[in-house]
Amino acid sequence: MDFFFVICSTLFLLFISYLRHKYQYWEQRGVPQLQMNFFYGNFFRIKTMHKTEIFHEVYKKFRGKAKLVGTYVFTKPVAVVLDLDLVKSILIKDFNKIADRFEQRKGSEGILHRHLLRLDGERWRPLRTKLTPTFTSAKMKFMFPTLVTVAQQLEEAFSKQLTKTSSGDVELHDLMGRFTTDVIGHCVFGVDCNSLKDPNVVFRRMGRRIFYPKYFSIRLHIFMTTYPALFKYLKFFNVQEHSKDLEDFMVQLVSDTVRLREEQNIHRNDFIDLLIELKNSKDTKGMSQMSIEVMVAQVYIFFAAGYETSSSNLSNGLYELAKNPHVQEKLRAEIKSILEKHNGELTYEAMMEMTYLDQVITETLRMHPAIGALTRVSIDDYKIPDTDITLEKGTHIYIPVSEIHYDPAIYDNPKEFRPERFHPDEMQKRHPQAFLGFGDGPRNCIGLRFGRMQVRVGFITLLKSYRFSLSEKTPTELEISKYSIVLVPHSKIWLKAEKL
Ligand code: HEM
Numbered sequence: 001m002d003f004f005f006v007i008c009s010t011l012f013l014l015f016i017s018y019l020r021h022k023y024q025y026w027e028q029r030g031v032p033q034l035q036m037n038f039f040y041g042n043f044f045r046i047k048t049m050h051k052t053e054i055f056h057e058v059y060k061k062f063r064g065k066a067k068l069v070g071t072y073v074f075t076k077p078v079a080v081v082l083d084l085d086l087v088k089s090i091l092i093k094d095f096n097k098i099a100d101r102f103e104q105r106k107g108s109e110g111i112l113h114r115h116l117l118r119l120d121g122e123r124w125r126p127l128r129t130k131l132t133p134t135f136t137s138a139k140m141k142f143m144f145p146t147l148v149t150v151a152q153q154l155e156e157a158f159s160k161q162l163t164k165t166s167s168g169d170v171e172l173h174d175l176m177g178r179f180t181t182d183v184i185g186h187c188v189f190g191v192d193c194n195s196l197k198d199p200n201v202v203f204r205r206m207g208r209r210i211f212y213p214k215y216f217s218i219r220l221h222i223f224m225t226t227y228p229a230l231f232k233y234l235k236f237f238n239v240q241e242h243s244k245d246l247e248d249f250m251v252q253l254v255s256d257t258v259r260l261r262e263e264q265n266i267h268r269n270d271f272i273d274l275l276i277e278l279k280n281s282k283d284t285k286g287m288s289q290m291s292i293e294v295m296v297a298q299v300y301i302f303f304a305a306g307y308e309t310s311s312s313n314l315s316n317g318l319y320e321l322a323k324n325p326h327v328q329e330k331l332r333a334e335i336k337s338i339l340e341k342h343n344g345e346l347t348y349e350a351m352m353e354m355t356y357l358d359q360v361i362t363e364t365l366r367m368h369p370a371i372g373a374l375t376r377v378s379i380d381d382y383k384i385p386d387t388d389i390t391l392e393k394g395t396h397i398y399i400p401v402s403e404i405h406y407d408p409a410i411y412d413n414p415k416e417f418r419p420e421r422f423h424p425d426e427m428q429k430r431h432p433q434a435f436l437g438f439g440d441g442p443r444n445c446i447g448l449r450f451g452r453m454q455v456r457v458g459f460i461t462l463l464k465s466y467r468f469s470l471s472e473k474t475p476t477e478l479e480i481s482k483y484s485i486v487l488v489p490h491s492k493i494w495l496k497a498e499k500l
Pocket residue numbers: 101116117118128301302303305306307309310313365370371374375436437438439440441442443444445446447448450451452455
């Protein structure tokens with residue numbers, strides 16, 4: 001019994017010393033850090049990464065006093081960058097030393113992991129170079145008519161939904177999700193997802209599975225990105241990031257589409273066409289530029305990264321416009337006058353002329369960014385410019401987007417929705433990294449143009465025909481979901497709509 005007691009006490013003391021040592025990591029390097037709970041660090045406060053409570057505390061306490069601050073996710077030391085010049089160095093100037101987004105999970109990659117968002121810098125670079133031409137303005141212009149077709153379906157679905165209610169209350173977050181699912185379905189998968197007609201189609205179910213994992217899975221997701229080396233052992237307990245049926249669904253879908261297009265020689269100028277072109281072209285060694293597995297992974301990430309981010313931008317924007325009727329009227333006036341100039345037709349050129357619309361979209365993303373913090377991992381030791389601090393190779397770095405976007409020293413009265421902040425003259429007065437809604441540098445959002453295009457088309461379609469106002473069911477504040485990986489509204493977004 002005594003022996004057992006001695007063993008337990010020794011193990012306990014060793015464990016405490018280990019934690020104590022771990023939680024002194026930043027202090028020992030001369031980097032300011034938040035006070036940690038001695039036993040569990042900030043484990044219990046990490047309910048969701050995107051809730052970013054920890055970054056909020058760090059930013060509030062150290063902004064203006066330090067360029068970067070240390071904190072911990074579980075026991076992993078992470079650096080939080082507070083200074084915009086340092087943000088610029090990390091994302092752009094010194095990108096070569098900080099090219100990874102996540103610590104890599106070697107040897108345990110499924111097909112759906114081999115995508116742009118996740119790959120390490122070495123494998124990411126050639127893939128990004130191949131995929132960048134897929135997102136040029138010219139390619140966007142080719143896809144524009146498809147978006148207009150889906151927008152007509154949105155108009156029909158919206159009008160149908162409105163006729164079903166006598167109060168005029170419409171729930172917008174789900175409807176916008178169905179719109180962007182169908183747009184991505186057409187342009188990325190090359191199929192008609194039909195979710196505007198049937199909300200329960202398989203694509204919606206798959207989308208919900210990606211973004212709304214069970215509560216446990218959110219912590220698991222954080223655990224997985226923090227300790228990828230340990231995560232591989234969880235597969236023995238059948239814990240996986242992507243379920244087998246999601247992977248099978250994606251593989252089947254892409255293989256069927258590719259076969260059909262090749263057999264029937266179908267060309268539609270969409271993403272899948274461009275990926276097939278890469279699959280069929282050879283590199284200098286005579287090898288295919290893209291295998292079907294890599295293609296599946298890219299199609300998966302275009303869907304995953306593209307539909308919920310854009311639909312939240314749309315529904316959050318409509319919410320802000322309902323709260324700020326003067327902005328809504330100003331935007332509608334712009335939309336109507338430009339459409340009139342183009343004989344009432346929504347063309348790519350007409351859309352590009354709507355500059356105030358662009359400001360509204362950016363201001364919405366400032367107040368409601370899709371990603372609360374950008375992540376990077378150093379692939380080499382990195383000396384922080386003008387300091388004696390060196391981040392070790394493999395350090396996890398966070399750039400707290402939400403905090404920067406709400407910093408009153410950067411955006412006066414940050415809780416006010418004011419699109420004019422993004423007038424080019426106003427933007428010139430701010431630091432170039434003061435807005436990070438699409439990230440920045442070589443690893444910024446590759447789908448920026450496409451995302452903005454579908455959001456613009458969604459806004460134009462609804463605002464030209466409907467006025468939105470607050471209803472009794474509208475939430476007073478938009479709460480962020482604790483259950484989703486990206487920042488999406490927790491509650492439904494009910495607004496009153498009136499036909500013009
Ligand atoms: C309003 C819509 C969107 C928002 C707000 C958004 C936001 C972001 C952000 C913040 C990042 C991280 C950037 C960084 O770390 O610097 C990102 C990366 C990415 N996004 Fe988007 N995104 C949107 C739409 C899209 C669309 C439509 C697609 C694809 C069709 C897409 C594909 C990607 C990919 C593949 C990456 C990883 C890029 C890389 O590592 O090279 N996104 N996005």
